[in-house]
Amino acid sequence: MERYRVEAVVVGAGVVGLAVARRLALAGLETVVVERNPAIGMETSARSSEVIHAGLYYTPGSIKAGVAAPGRARLYAYCAARGVPHRRCGKIVLASEAAQLPKLEALWRTAAANGVDDLRWLTPAEARALEPEVACVRAFLSPSTGIIDSHALMLAYRGDLEDRGGAIAVRTPAEHIAPGDGGLVVTTGGDGPAEIAARIVVNAAGHGAPRLAAATEGLAEAGRPRQWYAKGSYFSLAGRQPFSRLVYPLPGAASLGVHATLDLDGRCRFGPDVEWVDRDDDLAVSPARAESFYAAIRTYWPGLPDGALQPDYAGIRPKLHGPDMPMPDFRIDGPEAHGIAGLVNLFGIESPGLTSSLALADVVAERLGLPPIDAARAG
Numbered sequence: 001m002e003r004y005r006v007e008a009v010v011v012g013a014g015v016v017g018l019a020v021a022r023r024l025a026l027a028g029l030e031t032v033v034v035e036r037n038p039a040i041g042m043e044t045s046a047r048s049s050e051v052i053h054a055g056l057y058y059t060p061g062s063i064k065a066g067v068a069a070p071g072r073a074r075l076y077a078y079c080a081a082r083g084v085p086h087r088r089c090g091k092i093v094l095a096s097e098a099a100q101l102p103k104l105e106a107l108w109r110t111a112a113a114n115g116v117d118d119l120r121w122l123t124p125a126e127a128r129a130l131e132p133e134v135a136c137v138r139a140f141l142s143p144s145t146g147i148i149d150s151h152a153l154m155l156a157y158r159g160d161l162e163d164r165g166g167a168i169a170v171r172t173p174a175e176h177i178a179p180g181d182g183g184l185v186v187t188t189g190g191d192g193p194a195e196i197a198a199r200i201v202v203n204a205a206g207h208g209a210p211r212l213a214a215a216t217e218g219l220a221e222a223g224r225p226r227q228w229y230a231k232g233s234y235f236s237l238a239g240r241q242p243f244s245r246l247v248y249p250l251p252g253a254a255s256l257g258v259h260a261t262l263d264l265d266g267r268c269r270f271g272p273d274v275e276w277v278d279r280d281d282d283l284a285v286s287p288a289r290a291e292s293f294y295a296a297i298r299t300y301w302p303g304l305p306d307g308a309l310q311p312d313y314a315g316i317r318p319k320l321h322g323p324d325m326p327m328p329d330f331r332i333d334g335p336e337a338h339g340i341a342g343l344v345n346l347f348g349i350e351s352p353g354l355t356s357s358l359a360l361a362d363v364v365a366e367r368l369g370l371p372p373i374d375a376a377r378a379g
Contacts, residue, residue: 055355072352092141135302153357230277234312237309273293330348
């Protein structure tokens with residue numbers, strides 16, 4: 001078996017793993033990313049809504065709240081500097097019936113507590129003036145919400161990493177982590193099994209993160225969380241496109257609801273819903289789910305024509321909770337949590353992971369005791 005030595009290994013080449021690897025390389029560390037798939041960003045990062053979130057939804061004081069709004073501001077600046085396609089299109093969040101008004105007002109207060117200070121209340125007439133197809137009893141506008149080409153973002157992160165001497169090894173699954181050789185040793189599989197010794201290892205493997213934690217020697221049971229899989233299907237719209245902004249109903253227990261999002265070409269798609277599944281590769285969209293989509297969408301777009309929805313794609317959220325459980329915070333377990341020097345495990349990194357990827361990378365660096373870097377280099 002081949003054996004290598006580097007300063008840092010990041011497991012997982014999704015948007016967060018690449019942002020972390022970029023941050024470690026900016027700190028001057030020789031960094032290698034190992035990825036089990038044949039290309040970067042093939043799992044959760046490739047199957048999201050591609051939304052830049054303003055930071056509305058997250059419990060004040062949580063990790064999610066702490067990284068969402070700052071991460072959003074940094075991401076817009078990074079995209080502008082690097083030429084990553086994006087658009088600050090704005091989002092309408094609405095109540096479709098009077099019984100939802102207290103929840104809408106509570107969401108506004110949460111957003112304000114999280115530093116989102118540009119929201120604007122809308123009457124039904126004001127909402128229709130912005131989006132003539134929308135029906136609601138009250139709404140607010142989030143001007144800072146946007147959309148992004150997530151693959152272009154990952155390519156930009158990859159370019160920054162490689163410009164600083166970093167590398168990505170695809171088709172290289174991480175199978176085991178153990179203390180040794182003055183730090184940690186990552187055993188990889190694939191066509192060329194190897195051992196990689198490093199001072200720092202960051203487990204950003206998404207769906208695979210709990211499995212890799214379970215295969216980490218010296219990690220206590222508390223550091224090996226269970227994971228659930230929440231499948232979210234999307235349907236695209238045939239015919240005339242109804243909206244120029246994102247339109248969101250109030251969030252549910254496990255998702256932000258069946259909302260209307262746009263791509264950078266102005267095409268509208270709806271989703272995701274929530275379907276609890278047993279595997280992370282169950283990605284087929286059942287046409288039968290369209291019935292529930294029609295019902296959900298017509299609460300805010302009554303004019304949705306019959307037969308207009310067509311199956312598009314599905315993604316799997318890496319959940320740390322199951323049905324009927326409260327949604328937990330992100331978990332970023334560093335040495336202070338589990339006692340293994342140089343190891344950071346990221347668990348349950350779903351939304352707003354893309355939005356906050358640059359900020360999350362800084363949190364990981366802090367957990368590792370790395371010094372801050374100046375804003376211009378950090379992005």
